[in-house]
Amino acid sequence: xxxxxxxxxxxxxxxxxxxxxxxxxxxxxxxxxxxxxxxxxxxxxxxxxxxxxxxxxxxxxxxxxxxxxxxxxxxxxxxxxxxxxxxxxxxxxxxxxxxxxxxxxxxxxxxxxxxxxxxxxxxxxxxxxxxxxxxxxxxxxxxxxxxxxxxxxxxxxxxxxxxxxxxxxxxxxxxxxxxxxxxxxxxxxxxxxxxxxxxxxxxxxxxxxxxxxxxxxxxxxxxxxxxxxxxxxxxxxxxxxxxxxxxxxxxxxxxxxxxxxxxxxxxxxxxxxxxxxxxxxxxxxxxxxxxxxxxxxxxxxxxxxxxxxxxxxxxxxxxxxxxxxxxxxxxxxxxxxxxxxxxxxxxxxxxxxxxxxxxxxxxxxxxxxxxxxxxxxxxxxxxxxxxxxxxxxxxxxxxxxxxxxxxxxxxxxxxxxxxxxxxxxxxxxxxxxxxxxxxxxxxxxxxxxxxxxxxxxx
Numbered sequence: 001x002x003x004x005x006x007x008x009x010x011x012x013x014x015x016x017x018x019x020x021x022x023x024x025x026x027x028x029x030x031x032x033x034x035x036x037x038x039x040x041x042x043x044x045x046x047x048x049x050x051x052x053x054x055x056x057x058x059x060x061x062x063x064x065x066x067x068x069x070x071x072x073x074x075x076x077x078x079x080x081x082x083x084x085x086x087x088x089x090x091x092x093x094x095x096x097x098x099x100x101x102x103x104x105x106x107x108x109x110x111x112x113x114x115x116x117x118x119x120x121x122x123x124x125x126x127x128x129x130x131x132x133x134x135x136x137x138x139x140x141x142x143x144x145x146x147x148x149x150x151x152x153x154x155x156x157x158x159x160x161x162x163x164x165x166x167x168x169x170x171x172x173x174x175x176x177x178x179x180x181x182x183x184x185x186x187x188x189x190x191x192x193x194x195x196x197x198x199x200x201x202x203x204x205x206x207x208x209x210x211x212x213x214x215x216x217x218x219x220x221x222x223x224x225x226x227x228x229x230x231x232x233x234x235x236x237x238x239x240x241x242x243x244x245x246x247x248x249x250x251x252x253x254x255x256x257x258x259x260x261x262x263x264x265x266x267x268x269x270x271x272x273x274x275x276x277x278x279x280x281x282x283x284x285x286x287x288x289x290x291x292x293x294x295x296x297x298x299x300x301x302x303x304x305x306x307x308x309x310x311x312x313x314x315x316x317x318x319x320x321x322x323x324x325x326x327x328x329x330x331x332x333x334x335x336x337x338x339x340x341x342x343x344x345x346x347x348x349x350x351x352x353x354x355x356x357x358x359x360x361x362x363x364x365x366x367x368x369x370x371x372x373x374x375x376x377x378x379x380x381x382x383x384x385x386x387x388x389x390x391x392x393x394x395x396x397x398x399x400x401x402x403x404x405x406x407x408x409x410x411x412x413x414x415x416x417x418x419x420x421x422x423x424x425x426x427x428x429x430x431x432x433x434x435x436x437x438x439x440x441x442x443x444x445x446x447x448x449x450x451x452x453x454x455x456x457x458x
């Protein structure tokens with residue numbers, strides 16, 4: 001169960017509770033910030049929702065008033081721990097407002113206000129980012145520099161290819177995937193994906209892959225195509241959480257029987273699996289390559305190629321640009337990578353820029369070889385320009401920040417110009433060539449001379 005907060009100040013913070021499958025459960029609005037300043041009342045409302053629905057995760061959007069709201073969530077954790085096991089995570093809001101006003105969101109949550117839909121989307125992004133982000137056009141997410149200059153058709157096609165790769169490599173969680181993601185699984189159309197979600201909403205989470213055959217219009221042939229890509233964690237059959245296709249279950253049971261083990265005990269036992277010879281279990285239906293793949297999958301069932309989840313920990317008391325000090329070392333999240341550097345969110349509502357020259361101690365010609373979006377990095381504050389809302393950062397922690405004297409000298413040069421510029425400004429403009437003196441007539445061209453002659457020299 002996840003409690004998602006879409007931060008706001010004057011209009012309040014929108015709060016939504018969603019269950020483990022991403023379905024909407026409850027919502028409310030709290031006003032902890034100015035001008036209402038109902039801090040204690042907001043804590044009371046959140047605590048009531050946590051206890052009522054058994055919330056385990058709190059997702060806080062990283063928009064306006066996010067740091068103040070994150071502080072509120074921190075106080076909630078302290079107040080409810082250890083009675084309730086709670087965790088809070090800051091989540092990117094990029095594209096959430098676009099999704100909440102989209103036709104897809106209207107069909108998915110027709111009875112909810114647009115602002116509540118945004119909070120629901122924030123919570124789902126924490127549960128299953130891939131399933132939620134596929135609902136948004138790439139240009140609304142902020143995928144990189146010059147994204148509006150490239151072909152939007154090619155950009156969307158590239159996104160489709162990435163999604164297909166993810167589905168093939170990792171599979172799809174059947175109990176949390178949206179219809180938008182399920183429709184990209186082999187064998188599933190948009191209509192079948194919506195039927196799966198509809199049954200899940202009515203009957204609850206799927207407990208086995210066989211229950212897919214109860215979905216309207218999903219036949220045996222479609223089941224054969226899609227079942228291997230769908231995962232069910234904590235299922236009745238442990239193989240449902242792996243990439244092993246249901247038609248190969250008898251083979252796995254035969255392998256376990258000959259090994260004198262149960263299927264559940266065989267999964268993950270690397271020593272026992274490596275001792276088996278695929279040729280001993282090959283038959284007319286399953287060849288040696290197929291058996292080898294099955295044994296590899298049993299060794300690491302449901303593997304996730306992503307690294308261990310980690311969120312940046314923003315420093316307490318650093319919430320705005322005014323709180324930044326030169327030389328400060330902070331932790332942040334890379335939000336965007338361009339050809340001239342990387343932008344890092346350090347929790348002050350304004351991303352700082354790490355120039356390409358400050359990304360590493362060695363020469364690099366492409367920032368993507370050092371960082372990528374989503375990386376957690378440690379940076380040092382090198383410069384702060386509050387009027388222009390610019391923050392200069394460095395990942396080379398030995399670098400020394402710009403001193404006040406350097407900044408003043410720089411401002412003086414900008415305002416007054418360098419000595420050379422001043423000398424150039426005091427110089428008289430060069431005399432124009434062929435320019436006539438004020439008392440002399442302008443020089444006459446060939447045409448003027450001919451006209452003068454035709455008029456008899458008058």
